Amino acid sequence: MTKAIKNVAVIGATGALGEVLIPALLQADFEVTCITRPGSQKSLPAGVHVRCSDYSNVEALTKALGGQDAVVEAFNPAAASYQTNILQAALAAGVGHIITPDFSGNTFHPNAKDALIFGPKLTAQRELERVVAESNGSLLWTAIITGPWYDWTIERGIFWVSKEGRTITRYGSGDQKCSISRRALNGEALVAVLSNPERYQNRAAYFASHTVSTNHLIALIEDLGLEGWETVDVPFDGFAEKARALWREDTEKGVEDRLNSRAYAALSTVALLDEDNIYGSNFEEKVESGWDEGESALKDSLKRLLA
Structure with missing residues (x-):
């Protein structure tokens, strides 16, 4: 034991x-x-x-x-x-x-x-x-x-839901789910x-509080009735290739602070929102039983974060 x-x-x-x-x-x-x-x-x-x-x-x-x-x-x-x-x-x-x-x-x-x-x-x-x-x-x-961590990243302006810009960035179709x-x-x-x-x-x-798509987040924010929000569409075709090119450039330049680089941010987006989930960012089926907090909790959290 x-x-x-x-x-x-x-x-x-x-x-x-x-x-x-x-x-x-x-x-x-x-x-x-x-x-x-x-x-x-x-x-x-x-x-x-x-x-x-x-x-x-x-x-x-x-x-x-x-x-x-x-x-x-x-x-x-x-x-x-x-x-x-x-x-x-x-x-x-x-x-x-x-x-x-x-x-x-x-x-x-x-x-x-x-x-x-x-x-x-x-x-x-x-x-x-x-x-x-x-x-x-x-x-x-x-x-x-x-x-x-969706609440922490929203508060710091590094999530794809931007409180300061009042925008939601939708990469590709927006249908890919991500566990957050x-x-x-x-x-x-x-x-x-x-x-x-x-x-x-x-x-x-x-463990995950929620597993949602960008389109689902858009719908939840619309339901909250928050004014002045818009969706910004970013094509995903070629996005990963450009992100990897930035990473190679940083490697050649000897960049040490990868965490705060443009390449890291772009590759993180690819890892989280790839249309085919090839990096496993949607791990809903693996989440320990009883940890999903439900749509109502997410909606309340977004209201608090974005108001």
Whole structure:
């Protein structure tokens, strides 16, 4: 029987993801330890323990992870290059469960590599597979897949529903469905996994608030009676090719900040809204039972976000 989890370390606790994971863990009565980098000045919620360690220092990380039952990798995808060190430290510290650095798109889909944007996470997956295989069953893992965080991205103007511009961008037919989630659902899903680790061990677990098409979103916004909104149609023919060309250009230029590049944004759109779902952004059939929140909840959320 899998050991119950009580003590949870979060790596990447001060980012947009940590902001929702930590309150959810505290509310569920987990003992939370945040692993921060040296020099970090960001504040953390009351009730958490704080330990400092550079991700490049395995010895320091091992000490920081001492006494932890699980480690949650909540860092920026770029930090996935430290996966080897984190896993080595977790094993040395006796950690039994790893929550992988996912909490977003379907990186476990067979075509994920072709999307290009998931490179760091796929590298982290391969390293995890290697270390778990060598651990003789002492290290378990779960990946939490939630799709894009629609409320958080709308608030920041990076969703295809733009509050500031009062536009809805419809790529191609607009019929392709995509599984999306509230940002806070990441924390709720994490609590569910850590509360019942045996149920979710050694697999990707899929959670989503809704699975909708752009046309469905357009209809919901029309039903809300919000004035001044318009639909902007963008042909999808050739869109993926242009996005990949931008990615190649950035590669040739040595661009390091991929996450905030035009190429990343374009390739994310392809990965999420491809007409044939070739990257698995519609994972409705894989979502854990009972997690879909229904149309009424989505409509209420859109009303609050867009009013």
